[in-house]
């Protein structure tokens with residue numbers, strides 16, 4: 355279980371040191387924050403995919419619900435974290451529970467398609483929120499405040515909050531998978547009939563797992579909208595969900611921390627290639643395909659082969 | 663037949679035009695090993711599926727411990743005390759042998775909606791799992807991933823998993839199938855030991871094993887029970903010999 359775990363720890367340590375080691379330019383901080391937030395969303399998706407066997411293609415919708423909760427509260431004058439966080443997390447969790455209650459009754463390709471459909475439904479709903487910018491999106495009046503302080507406006511503080519929450523989401527997801535609850539999820543992923551034959555009905559466990567992952571994605575959404583001070587329906591689109599899923603697969607489905615590596619490498623590559631050439635997407639796409647084919651166990655598989 | 667632990671009443675199941683279970687009425691008495699024998703395709707596995715809730719019968723009743731369980735799902739019947747092994751071994755390949763059994767013990771030890779403590783550190787679960795593994799002779803293989811166990815070991819592991827659910831009835835679908843000669847010997851010794859403590863419904867093709875282990879035998883042919891009786895009765899039954907034992911008895 356613990357093999358190779360030094361690599362994500364190293365990555366987190368590097369992120370902790372980076373602002374103090376000269377990488378404190380505005381665009382660098384923005385880039386790192388984006389990478390950390392997406393990593394958090396990817397970890398919650400990895401919990402679903404690798405832990406519960408629920409391959410969702412609508413996870414960005416949960417991120418977006420968290421983000422829109424911030425925007426809607428902002429428009430109505432609520433900006434304190436003590437109000438924003440519970441509402442955003444609750445909204446994302448409820449969205450996941452409601453859609454999950456239906457999606458989890460299906461499996462395989464059907465599950466993927468239904469999560470995709472719910473994601474698109476959320477996308478179009480966001481597009482129709484004309485009070486909050488509709489298609490054009492919504493710009494925050496102010497970032498979320500912590501105990502009345504404009505903490506998140508401090509670049510450095512925001513950096514470490516993102517880092518801390520990323521580490522926390524990894525820790526929480528690990529804890530959940532190791533618990534009794536997680537053991538049932540993992541067993542049902544690998545062999546549902548076996549889990550049922552000893553007395554477990556997978557459905558409620560999967561649904562709760564889906565809700566928890568949605569809540570975690572909601573936290574990522576809160577950070578994402580604070581990072582850019584802007585939210586638009588694009589954040590919920592199936593392309594974003596696909597990117598998250600891609601990060602998980604690139605990093606390695608078998609390990610939660612693979613998602614962290616996957617997200618960091620994804621954002622890094624994307625940025626680097628975009629600097630090289632305006633036609634970067636023509637390189638990025640094939641590169642992603644090749645990396646998935648070449649790296650069977652993902653990046654995590656390089657340092658921690660399965661069943662080794 | 664108030665005293666039977668499991669009572670099947672006129673169970674029927676069709677797959678298309680094929681009557682796979684054709685009016686099966688059968689009783690398993692507490693404490694007995696009741697063997698079901700019959701040629702390939704007779705419907706033995708389907709019958710086990712109907713008893714445990716994997717497959718729903720078209721009609722008829724499954725009464726377990728006096729309660730009609732015909733409409734209950736597989737997990738609910740498992741919680742009621744029906745434990746089974748599968749003809750095609752079914753274990754969680756990525757779990758260690760110990761975790762496979764601990765999962766089963768967990769099903770019997772309070773809520774599994776517990777989120778904080780690592781399940782692997784729960785001593786009561788591990789001890790129950792180790793006890794079941796020792797019972798089947800797998801104690802020294804506890805840490806091995808189930809997927810890496812030999813075929814015979816997997817069969818034994820399935821039995822350990824079933825035992826850890828503290829079942830009232832064990833349903834074993836060809837536990838000896840595909841095991842080597844040594845493994846077969848060990849599994850028969852295990853079943854002999856279990857006989858003292860459990861009621862068992864045993865589907866098995868190995869006649870020597872069946873005759874050595876069973877208290878009673880039911881013969882299933884084309885979905886029908888053509889005879890039920892003691893070992894001696896079944897061996898002497900001409901119809902059974904003609905229908906089934908003829909080829910096997912030589």
Ligand SMILES: Nc1ncnc2c1ncn2[C@@H]1O[C@H](COP(=O)(O)OP(=O)(O)OP(=O)(O)O)[C@@H](O)[C@H]1O
Pocket residue numbers: 677682700701702703704705706707708709749
């Ligand atoms: N899901 C299904 N759909 C259609 N036919 C089925 C299905 N399951 C089983 N059958 C058929 O039902 C018959 C009985 O199958 P079953 O597996 O119950 O037999 P069995 O007695 O366990 O055989 P074996 O000794 O080979 O294990 C077979 O002819 C089989 O092909």
Ligand SMILES: [Mg+2]
Pocket residue numbers: 706707708749835
């Ligand atoms: Mg069979």
